[in-house]
Amino acid sequence: xxxxxxxxxxxxxxxxxxxxxxxxxxxxxxxxxxxxxxxxxxxxxxxxxxxxxxxxxxxxxxxxxxxxxxxxxxxxxxxxxxxxxxxxxxxxxxxxxxxxxxxxxxxxxxxxxxxxxxxxxxxxxxxxxxxxxxx
Numbered sequence: 129x130x131x132x133x134x135x136x137x138x139x140x141x142x143x144x145x146x147x148x149x150x151x152x153x154x155x156x157x158x159x160x161x162x163x164x165x166x167x168x169x170x171x172x173x174x175x176x177x178x179x180x181x182x183x184x185x186x187x188x189x190x191x192x193x194x195x196x197x198x199x200x201x202x203x204x205x206x207x208x209x210x211x212x213x214x215x216x217x218x219x220x221x222x223x224x225x226x227x228x229x230x231x232x233x234x235x236x237x238x239x240x241x242x243x244x245x246x247x248x249x250x251x252x253x254x255x256x257x258x259x260x261x262x263x
Contacts, residue, residue, distance in 0.1 A: 129167055129168070129169070131161050134161050134166070137169055137172055138157050138172075138176055139157075164176075177224070180226070183230070183233060188217075188221050188225065188227070188233055189221060191233060191262065192220070192234070193210075193213060193217060195234055195237075196208075197210065198256055199252065199256075220236075220237060220241060230257055230262040231254070231257060234253045234256070234257075238253070
């Protein structure tokens, strides 16, 4: 796939989302295309979303796993089975997560994975982010 096709696909998505072309946006697209190695449209659009998010898939995966393990850090009565966690995280990330911050990532994780979000979970997320100095 050539650079012109890549740019056209991104512009098409932007147009559908009502994003107007600005000089800054064009610079962002150009920077992305220079480093992109996608060979198919779906692969390109997924990479574009990740590029915009600023958090790599690996960082997302590592953060979610660390967060889940941190939640059970002091629980001696329940021995959680984390073997199901990696496939759950993969489904979440591959399902189109476009979180732009670690806070947004963990809130989306809680909402989409467990279908709940509360003040207590919000406090847990903020405590976790502060402890591990993630913003």
